[in-house]
Amino acid sequence: MKNVHRIITLTTDFGSSDWFVGAMKGVIWSIHANAQIADISHEIPPGQVAAGAFVLANACGCFPEGTIHVAVVDPGVGSRRAALIAHTSRGFFIGPDNGLLSLVLNKDPPKQIRRLENPRFFRHPVSATFHGRDIFAPAAAHLAAGTPLAAFGPRVQQYHQIWTPEPPANQKLIQGEVCYIDRFGNAITSIPESWIKPSVSELRLQVKRRLIPLRNHYQAVAVGQPVALVGSHQFIEIAVNGGSAVKILGLGLGTPVKIKTGL
Amino acid sequence: MKNVHRIITLTTDFGSSDWFVGAMKGVIWSIHANAQIADISHEIPPGQVAAGAFVLANACGCFPEGTIHVAVVDPGVGSRRAALIAHTSRGFFIGPDNGLLSLVLNKDPPKQIRRLENPRFFRHPVSATFHGRDIFAPAAAHLAAGTPLAAFGPRVQQYHQIWTPEPPANQKLIQGEVCYIDRFGNAITSIPESWIKPSVSELRLQVKRRLIPLRNHYQAVAVGQPVALVGSHQFIEIAVNGGSAVKILGLGLGTPVKIKTGL
C-alpha cells in the first residue's frame, strides 16, 4: 500500500521555462520525501481546460492503481471555484473543479469526492495566483503520506463538466467538435467511440464541408488522404495518412464535426 | 541526514532537445545512484544569467532543507570564472561564479563558500564547453554521497553579483528594470518588496511613460488594465489583468522601471 501511493503525476499549463513546476516538486518532497513524481505534461495550452482533461484521461490509465494525479489548468484561480480530490477505482485525482477532472471521472465514476478546504493541508501563505504550489501539490503529498481523504474537506456529489457527456438522441446525426490537437497534427474530437452503435454501418464524418471515411487504421487510405478512426484514446480522431490533418484540412480547436450514418 | 541530501535540482539554459541534461543525470547517478533529481528549468534563455538566478531563487525556497541545487547558465564556460559551492541554512548551491547564485545567497547568507578546484571530483577529461557534465554535476553527486565541503577546494568570501542589491538612497525615486518575463507575459522587475517602506503610501510605477498603480491582486484593476504588485517571488511585478503585460505594454528584458511615491 505504501508503495502504491508513492507515485504522483503532474499535468499543468505552467510550461517548463519558469519555476512553477520545480516549486510544486519541492513542496511535494518537503512533505513526503519518498514521492515518485512523473510529469505528464506542462505544455497544456494556457487555460485550455479541455486539452488538459484529455491529456490526463489518456495518460492516467497507464499508471498503477493508487497513483495520485494532480492536474492544474486553472484560469479561475483565485475565484470561488472549488478545489477537489476524487477517489476512483484507478486512483486519486486532485485539481480545480472546472471540468479538468470530468473526462476521467465520467469514465471511472468516483467512490468519493471531497473539497480541499482544510487549511491545515495548505502551504501558507496561500497565494492568490499559485494554488498548484499552495493547495494542490500539498494535498497530493499529504495524501501520499497517509492523510485520510476525510481530513481534506466535506464530501460533494457533483463536479463541473467540460462538455455534455450525453449520447445523441439518435444515430443519424452525431455532433461534436475538435477538442484536442496532438504533436503530429491529428485532430481529436469530443465524440467517444461509445456513442456509435456497432450495428451502424457506413459511417462518414463531415468536417469543413468534407466527408471523410471512418476506417480502422491510418494506412486504410492513400498517403496524403484524410481518414477518421477511433484513436487509442477511444475518441473519434481525424488524421491524414503521413501528414498533418490540422494543416491539410484547416482544422482548429472547436471546429464542428458531424457523423452521419447510412441508416 | 542521508535522506535530506538525496535531492538534487537542475536549473540550466541547455534546453530539452539535446543530450546535455540527460548527460548530467547520468553523471549524477553514476556517482550516487540514489540521488532524486528534479528539473527546475532547462529553458532559461541561453546565457541569461539573471533569468536563471531568478528562477532558482523562486524555486529553491520550496525544497526541503539540505537540497543540493545545481545551476548552469554559463556563457563564460572555459574562461577563468570560478566554479562555486555554497552552503546556506537552506541547502547547497553549485554553479559558476557569474551572479547566477547571487540572488539566492543575498537572501540567505552562506555559512561557507568554496571554489570547486579539486580535480578528484571532476569528470575527466574536462571538456572546455560542458562544465555542467564535468564539474557541476559531479560536485553535486559527490556532495550527496557524503564528500565534505572542505574537500572541494579553498574557501572564498566573495561572489559575483548580477545587479546592485543596495536599496535606494531615498524613497522618492526607486529605479530598476525588467529582469524576468514569465510564460504568462508578466514582467518581473529587479525591485524587491523590501526596498519599499510600508509607511509609504500612494505608490505608482512608471514604465514606458505610463503610470501604473500598485495594488494587491491582479483583479484590483479591470480586465485588460495594467497593474503592479508584489509577486509570490517578492519582487515588484507588472501584469495586465487577464492579458500579457509584455505584449500590451511593449516591455522587454532591461526595460527601465521607476517607482514614484507621493511623499
Add this chain to the structure above:
Amino acid sequence: MKNVHRIITLTTDFGSSDWFVGAMKGVIWSIHANAQIADISHEIPPGQVAAGAFVLANACGCFPEGTIHVAVVDPGVGSRRAALIAHTSRGFFIGPDNGLLSLVLNKDPPKQIRRLENPRFFRHPVSATFHGRDIFAPAAAHLAAGTPLAAFGPRVQQYHQIWTPEPPANQKLIQGEVCYIDRFGNAITSIPESWIKPSVSELRLQVKRRLIPLRNHYQAVAVGQPVALVGSHQFIEIAVNGGSAVKILGLGLGTPVKIKTGL
C-alpha cells in the same frame, strides 16, 4: 545488480505536450515500481532517426553500466520493421530496428541482440501507432524487473545502419554531411574523429564553398569566425565562436561536408 538495473532512460520524438511520455512512464511503473526514469530528450524532430541516434549515443556514455536505454523515433511504426533489444558492455538498448541504435552499437559492439517478439511482454491490445507504450516501455520494465534477455525473442545478428560507418578509402578526401544541429546552432557532421589519421596535418573542412580551419577550441578563432573541431561527441563539428554556425553559414541537416588534407 538489482540496483544497477533500476535506471531506464527515454529518448523519443514524442514532444512534451501530449500524454505519450507520461503513458510510457505509467506503463514502466505499473510493471516495475522501483524503476528510476530519466528523460534524455523527447524533442527529437519528428521522424529524424539520425538525430535520435546521435542524442542517445552522446548521453548514454554518462550513465552507469547496466542502464536500460529506450529510444523511440519510429516513423515506420506499424510496418514490418523489427523491434530490438541489445546488450552491450555499457547496458541495454531497446528500440525499433531503423538505425536508431546503430551509432551506439557500432561504438560498443553488442554481446547479444534479440527481437522483441514475445507477446507476453507486450501491453495489450498493441496499438498500431504507439509501440513506445505497448512494446518498448514494457520490454524495458520487464528487463529491469529481472526477465532474462532470452525470453523476449529470437537472436539476430544484424541491425539497420543510418549511414555507412566505413572509413574513407583515402585521407585526401573525406566526405560526410551535417547530421545534427544543437540548441546553440552548432552543426555536427557524420564524420567521426577516428576517420582522420593523427599523422595528417593541415586539415580544412569545406562546407558551402567555404574553407574552415580545424582547431582545438572555439576560441582558437576570432569571435564571429567559423571553426571546425572535434566535439565532446567525437564527431567533427562546425561552430562559430560566439554565434550560431547554422545561421551564419546557412547550414541544415544534410548539408554536404568535405575534409581536405594537405597530403
